[in-house]
Amino acid sequence: MSSLLDALPLLEVTENGEVCAANSPACELLNVTIDELLGKPLASLFAFTQHVSYQCIKMNESKNITAYFKNRFPYTLHCYKTKPNHYDILITCNQTCAITPLTPNSSYILDTAISCAKIGIWRVDNSLNNVYFSDSFYQLIKKSPAQGLSWDQFVSLIHPEDQITLKSFFTNSIADVPLSLEFRMTINGHLHWYQLLANQPNNYKKYWYGTLQECSQEKQMTKALSEANENRRIALEAGKIGNWSSVKRNGHWEWEWDKQANAIFQMDLTEDSKITSWLKNIHPQDTSNVFKAFRHALDTGNEFEQECRYIQPSNNVIHVLVKGLVSKNEQRESIRMDGVVIDQTAAYKTKAQLQEINLNLEEKVRDRTTELNKALEHAETANKSKSDFLSMMSHELRTPMNVIIGALDLLTLQQNSFEEQELLDTASISANNLVSILNDILDITKIEAGKLELDCINFDFSELLYNILVVFGPIAHSKGVNLSVYESSTLPLTIHNDDNRIRQILFNLISNAIKFSGNDKTHAGTVDISVSWEPENEIIHTLVISVKDNGIGIDKDTQKKLFSPFTQGDKTTTRRFGGTGLGLAICGRLIDLMGGQLNLHSELNIGSTFTVRIPTWQFEPRKVDTLFSAITLICSNSTVPNIQQLIKIVDMFCNEVHVIDWDALPQLDKLSTYILAVDNMQSSLQYNMLKTIDHNAVVLVEKGDITQLKQLIKDTPTGFLSTQTLFSIQKLLRRLVHTHNDSTPHLSATDFDLNLVCEPHLPNQGLDINSQLTQVCDDSLLYATTDSNTQDNPTILLVEDNPFNQNLMTKQLNKLGYQCDIAENGVLGLKQWQNKAYTLILTDCHMPEMDGYEMTRQIREIESNLDKPHIPIIAVTGAAMKGDRDYCLSKGMSDFISKPITLDKFKNVIGRWYEGA
Amino acid sequence: MKEHEVGELQTINQQVMIDLIGNDHNEIIRFQQQFLIQAKQSLQHIATFYRTEQLAKIKEEAHFLKTSAKAVGAEICAHHLQTLEDSSQEQDKATCKLHIQSLSEELKRVYHCITPNG
DSSP states (O other): OHHHHHHSOEEEEETTSBEEEEOHHHHHHHTOOSTTTTTOBHHHHEEESSOOOGGGOOTTOEEEEEEEETTTEEEEEEEEEEETTEEEEEEEEOHHHHHSOSSOOHHHHHHHHHHHTTOEEEEEETTSOSEEEOHHHHHHTTOOGGGOOOHHHHHHHBOHHHHHHHHTTTTTOOTTOOEEEEEEEEETTEEEEEEEEEEOOTTOTTEEEEEEEEOHHHHHHHHHHHHHHHHHHHHHHHTTEEEEEEEEETTEEEEEEOHHHHHHHOOOTTOSOHHHHHHHHBOHHHHHHHHHHHHHHHHHOOOEEEEEEEEOTTSOEEEEEEEEEEEEOTTSOEEEEEEEEEEOHHHHHHHHHHHHHHHHHHHHHHHHHHHHHHHHHHHHHHHHHHHHHHHHHHHHHHHHHHHHHHHHHHHHHSOOOHHHHHHHHHHHHHHHHHHHHHHHHHHHHHHHTTOOOOOOEEEOHHHHHHHHHHHHHHHHHHHTEEEEEEEOTTOOSEEEEOHHHHHHHHHHHHHHHHHHSOOSSSSOEEEEEEEEEEEOSSSOEEEEEEEEEOSSOOOHHHHHHTTSTTOOSOHHHHHHHOOOSOHHHHHHHHHHHTTOEEEEEEETTTEEEEEEEEEESOEEOOOOOOOEEEEEEEESOTTSHHHHHHHHHHHHHEEEEEEEEGGGOSSOOTTSOEEEEESOTTOHHHHHHHHTOOSSEEEEESSSOSHHHHHHSTTSOEEEGGGOOHHHHHHHHHHHHHHHHHHOOOOOGGGGOOOOOOOOOOTTHHHHHHHHHHHHHHHHHHHHHHHHHTOSSOOEEEEOSOHHHHHHHHHHHHHTTOOEEEESSHHHHHHHHHHSOOSEEEEOSSOSSSOHHHHHHHHHHHHHHHTOOOOOEEEEESOOOTTHHHHHHHTTOSEEEESSOOHHHHHHHHHHHHHHO | OOHHHHTTOOSOOHHHHHHHHOSOHHHHHHHHHHHHHHHHHHHHHHHHHHHTTOHHHHHHHHHHHHHHHHHHTOHHHHHHHHHHHHHHHTTOHHHHHHHHHHHHHHHHHHHHHHOTTO
């Protein structure tokens, strides 16, 4: 029997309801330790389904009571009073029956429904000690039912602020009024909202019964909605946007608008017919449009949008935009319209102000533009006046300056003392420099005025270059600068361009190069000119000229402004080297006019290279001109660049060029032809060899004084080696041919025999003969006259077609101390007169192409048109008939002189006109 | 030029060149040689023009050479050239022929006169 009792789960409870003993089966059944049971009130361990008290049990009596252990597990407590003040309780479990009922009863259905609806059930007595939480309650607050929970433990879980409310939850209750409380609980770091509902049955006020539901989502939605509403309210208020609506009721449209809309309209909301009052306040000019738009929207269901002016009761006019959307019923009838009204007054005011500002700005811009146009006009007028003044002054100054130069030249011809001659030279140089500056000013003025035009002709660039080198050779020599030229053998015979302007460009670049080239004790100044001919395509070739010096160089900043007028390297440059700074500006603009380029590469203290590129469309290739079958070049070193260049050029005119060292040739063979490259006049070998020359050599000197050489070898073609061009070499070789022919004319009396037997008339034969004649003359007699063509400062122009007379008169003029340029007919004479300032013209009357009369007529006509003083033109003619003089004078000529002209006659006539000019 | 003066004309009047360029013997010889070269070519042209009956061109060529002849003092040559110029202007071919032949002969004399070894 005792073993049976040991096997049954038993508790022993004192009279005041505390557990005083428990056996192992009881602990196992309740799944607790004995310590969890001993001393604990039974009511704290079990929740009783009904108000029962086992204390009323009498001795040896028993009573069965249903209770829930830890408010969760249903048990039946069989209570017995076997001792005074003590009760024995047998515990039997009826959980199986509760969890898996065979037939659901209403209580089970209710429990399941509540659980599925996630509603927690709770009950607590008024003392808050006896508490029951359903499983769903535990699930809602994320707790395990196995843990159990007292009311105080539950309260401690909720948000501290809500604990206070909860604590007063029951005390402040009103009878028969259900209690409701929302509280927060933080579970696993997340805030949850719950709603607690509670009530007390009327018939049993000892317990509170209630439910628990989570309302986090509702709270979040409410909060979001609230925030959205608040944002919308703020936005509408900030944007001065009001809401309005119109609903059709009983066939009438009833209008309403919110507070914000009324803040715009400022209407008395108590007025019955709001729409009438509203329409009444629309600006009279806008009322009709607004009304029509409303009507149209309501009739058609289209969107309503209208801007209008609204007059507030305070007579303040505002600009509003009213927009609305129409809603329709199932019958497609418009039943309501909802919209907004936007106060755009500020925007309109800003727009109006902007328009006003724009108008003001436009007016200011117009005024300013007018002022600028006037200023521009004044500036252009001033600039034109300046240019006209410069041009006029330069021209007016140039004329007397030329007279001064002419007078100085005449004075130079007199017998002067050394001091007088020095002064005259200084004055002459200064006067020429001044004229040069005046010419530059005239040029830049013309260029800037767009009046400069190119005057293109066919010319031999090599000849032009040589003529420039003839001028600059002595200058470079006097400065100790080595001037060298390297020409491409492909350079054409003639190119079509403005020869005067190209000459001007080269004068400038070479002059600058010599001026700025380095020449001190450490290294000699060098200026290298190279010319090449580059084909661009089948039509265009480019003449490339580069002028390189080893001078002071130009820094990068100065290079940028170097081609601007009146700009030099710096002020120091101006002080040290002089100049106006116009030269490169003119060069740049002239090359622009030619469609070319002027490039500069320079390094400070290293030197500068100016490269000119001139495109050329028309040119005549150089023809093969074999002057000698073989020629011998005697030199010291055939590998130096100057000699290599010479060999290349000479090879163009000779079938064979033999190069021999001075040492290898003891004596010149008179039957051979030579080019002697003299590099050391002090060498006895070279000196003795030069003495043996007899019309069979050309002598080229590397450097030094050529005067001594000329005294040694009279009538022998000579020149500087480093400045020879294609043209000059060809000329020297031709002269060598001519000299050779002159010395041995090979004429005989039979040359003057005749064959006058008539031949059938050949119409073109005469022309051919003329051509032959010209050719023969060119080949045999023109050379001496060509020499005259290259005089440095000729002031007389001789127009004469007969080479013999050209030679003769040139010789005569030279004897009289004059120098002259030669033109072979009137056409060329006219052109040369236009290109150069001459003091006097001597002209034959009968010439091919254009005779002297016609040339005179045209010169006089041009002079009259340009208001220029008449140049003296003296007719020099073989005619000596009576009346010829008058005829010449009638044609505009100034004087008449018949051939042959004796020196005395020449001197008288020229002296009279030259000095009078 | 008057008829009686023709007889006074010289094949080469040396004084003419001296008057023109001074007494520079080498220079004078040089000019005389140049004249001969020019005269040789001009005479050939004149002969060709004659054969092809281009009398106007004979006038031009004669005028061309005449000034050179005068300059070197070839006075008779210059005379023949002047008469040739006149006759060619008058299109008188027969007279032209006579003057051309005379000119040819005179130029030979000038050649001998100028070239000592000629």
